[in-house]
Amino acid sequence: MLVADFEVARREFPVRLAISAQPGERLAILGPSGAGKTTCLEAVAGLLHLSAGQIVLDDLRLSRAADPGADLRPGHRGVGLLRQRAGLFPHLTVLENICYPPQASVELARETASRMGLGDLLGVRPGGLSGGEAQRVALCRALQTGVRVLCLDEPFSSLDQTLGLELLELVRTELVAAGVSSLLVTHQLHEAQAFADRVLVLDRGQILQVGDPRELVLRPNGARVAAIVGYRGFLRRGGQLLAVHPDRVRSVSQRTGGDGISARVVRVRPEGGRIDAEMEAQGEWSGRFHCRFDEAPELGSILLLRADGAPLFVGAEAVLD
Numbered sequence: 059m060l061v062a063d064f065e066v067a068r069r070e071f072p073v074r075l076a077i078s079a080q081p082g083e084r085l086a087i088l089g090p091s092g093a094g095k096t097t098c099l100e101a102v103a104g105l106l107h108l109s110a111g112q113i114v115l116d117d118l119r120l121s122r123a124a125d126p127g128a129d130l131r132p133g134h135r136g137v138g139l140l141r142q143r144a145g146l147f148p149h150l151t152v153l154e155n156i157c158y159p160p161q162a163s164v165e166l167a168r169e170t171a172s173r174m175g176l177g178d179l180l181g182v183r184p185g186g187l188s189g190g191e192a193q194r195v196a197l198c199r200a201l202q203t204g205v206r207v208l209c210l211d212e213p214f215s216s217l218d219q220t221l222g223l224e225l226l227e228l229v230r231t232e233l234v235a236a237g238v239s240s241l242l243v244t245h246q247l248h249e250a251q252a253f254a255d256r257v258l259v260l261d262r263g264q265i266l267q268v269g270d271p272r273e274l275v276l277r278p279n280g281a282r283v284a285a286i287v288g289y290r291g292f293l294r295r296g297g298q299l300l301a302v303h304p305d306r307v308r309s310v311s312q313r314t315g316g317d318g319i320s321a322r323v324v325r326v327r328p329e330g331g332r333i334d335a336e337m338e339a340q341g342e343w344s345g346r347f348h349c350r351f352d353e354a355p356e357l358g359s360i361l362l363l364r365a366d367g368a369p370l371f372v373g374a375e376a377v378l379d
Contacts, residue, residue: 085242090261093263137206138205139200144213196213333353
């Protein structure tokens with residue numbers, strides 16, 4: 059079990075993390091660029107010293123701010139780190155790269171490579187691999203070291219979304235089978251939801267909310283979390299802030315609208331198989347928000363909309379910045 063409760067000092071702001079991960083559990087750290095996500099992984103991997111707290115894996119203390127000289131070196135922690143660049147040795151074949159760790163087994167390397175779809179590429183050098191294939195080789199190599207925790211620093215961000223999700227599913231399956239805990243950092247909600255058992259929302263070095271990947275979207279605990287998990291509009295009325303998610307807005311008739319939101323269509327554009335419309339609230343609510351329609355509404359028209367289940371924030375929870 060990984061227990062990490064620490065702080066890393068940075069020039070802009072400190073990064074604070076408090077998590078625990080059971081063997082085989084998958085966590086995702088979701089946040090915007092510059093939030094401190096990579097700092098969290100580098101601290102767990104032993105590349106950064108802690109300014110407070112400690113990191114423990116099972117009964118082994120990996121890092122402790124009070125005694126940094128006793129921190130275990132990266133190669134002795136049982137923690138692997140997979141980055142955006144695969145970091146393969148260009149002069150070695152796929153099989154030689156996978157078997158590079160001293161404790162690697164050729165037989166197990168071949169089995170892992172086969173499960174990861176690399177069975178026909180074992181004799182190929184990295185220059186002949188696609189980006190996705192290179193990352194699969196890097197994962198196989200990491201698993202050969204017997205890691206108990208694997209840190210994934212947006213390893214598939216350079217790939218198209220479909221391929222990236224396919225590879226995440228391969229990684230997820232492999233990690234579950236091996237009983238390896240994992241930490242994925244990403245700024246993409248769909249990646250976090252496809253991969254993780256739990257998602258931690260991080261902004262400016264602070265964990266804002268931890269929860270089930272879907273529940274975070276349905277029940278964000280504040281406006282900043284709502285913005286990070288996909289809400290695309292915030293309407294104000296007095297001291298209240300209403301968060302509007304584009305997938306949870308529907309049209310109602312003027313006769314039955316009741317407490318609906320009256321809004322003017324200010325922009326429309328195709329988005330996938332639907333139409334994204336930017337709306338400007340009229341009346342008691344002020345602000346703009348986005349919603350999606352099957353057919354494009356007329357620019358300038360006034361519609362009555364319902365945002366069922368939209369989170370309503372007041373006080374500190376209503377602060378976006």
